[in-house]
Amino acid sequence: MTAPQPFPTHEDVQGLARQLNLDVAPEHLPGIIENMRILKQYSDLVYAFPLSDHCVPAFGYVP
């Protein structure tokens, strides 16, 4: 039994790109995957922090 490939695979990227009607050139995939793996680590880190339901997104900012 082989270990699952880490996210994202080439197929994962192409699937996500289709959601945006984006054609990704095959030669661009390795660089995109490398960056998506970095962002996945950051995403996991942020999701792992419990926030109150009343903590709303801080889009704007009034000094």
Add this chain to the structure above:
Amino acid sequence: MRLGVQALAESVASGRARADDIIRATVDDLTQRDQGLNAVTRVLETRALDAAAAEDARLDEGCTPGLLAGVPFGVKDLFDLEGLVTTAGSMALVDTAPAMQDAAIVTRLIQAGAIPVATLNMDEFAYGFVTENAHYGRTANPHAPDRLAGGSSGGSAASVAAGLLPFSLGSDTNGSIRVPASLCGVWGLRPTYGRLPLDGVYPFSTSLDTIGPFTRSAVDLRLVFTAMDATQQPPDPGANSGAEIDRPRVARLGGWFAKNLDLHLEVGIRRLMDRLGSQDVVDLPEVARARAAAFLITAAEGGNLHLPRLRTHSHAYDPATRDRLLAGALLPSGAVLQAHRFRAWFREKIHDIFKTYDILIAPATPGPAPLQANPILTIDNQQVPARANLGLFTQPLSLAGVPVLSAPLPSSCADDSGNDDTAGMPLGVQLIAAPGQEEHLLSLAITLEKEGFLGRAAAQWPVKS
């Protein structure tokens, strides 16, 4: 132009110098001394000379001189200048229409008498900390041309550090003013998020983007910021204002901000804390997550911004920028929303700290400028690329939106007692205040500069072999 902002403005205002002479000398200097530095992308000779003649004529008629009368400045190549294409450091925009008018902040500076003379190099679309641009080349560090200038406003920092310009403008999303200011040994200010107008500034990540100045002295930094802010009274040059705090409550940021530091930087910060009479250390919570949240927001907003062009013109981008933007465009929206929710939590925490302290102190970068040939940092015993990691200490603070001043430590802090090949290279610290309290930062910076605890001389450029 070796003279600083204050000296130049005073000389023009008093009639001892003509704006025309200053601008001619600056244009000549930019043309001759930028070789090997590559800080400048365009010299605005005709426009600048016309503006200088108009300024001289205005003063000859007896008009009151502006705060920055006749002072030349350069802008990072993402500020609109009427009649020019704003490239944002990319070839992808070269076929877009020229700007119809100057950026709002440029207009404010012109109204104060300043004269734009050049556009300056940057990382493509401000996405990087190194100013290695695949289209416009690499900007060298004027203290050691084999080392990085930092970025993304590298041309802005290097041109001021080398004495080509008395001040310049940059933008700071995750540290793009503070990182190159630190590595090039100049002063930089990231104002409170939302304080200065961004009209006519090419965006990167709009919920983090700010703009600010670079100078060679704290006094000059306040002068330029006053003109940019357009809400303050002109300061008494060199004096502290009424907003000065007699005895600021100061603490050093510990934890994340006390690790991975160059020894000389550690010594410099301790010396600064001794002078400020404080050994207080506060830990800002969840800094790693704050940095992660800033990364996610930046990637997603940048990716979203560029997606339409990436569909059709991806070949026009630097491959490294393209791949980062495409990865950001594909980021699930949930991750970005979670980052923005975390941001709300994080802001509350830093605002709480400012109930106890007026100013916080932290390193700006982990150490001196890395070698261009080996752009690597050692973080937690791991080697990581400088391009993405020089913002280790700046990026979390961007998420909070607070004002941060980047100040150079005296060169004596980096003097070597061993065989360190980075001896004498610039090192920078961040002074951080509560939202809207830029004047607290500037007042303290001016005091510490006068006393010799902050500030250093301009680089000798070209470097003598």
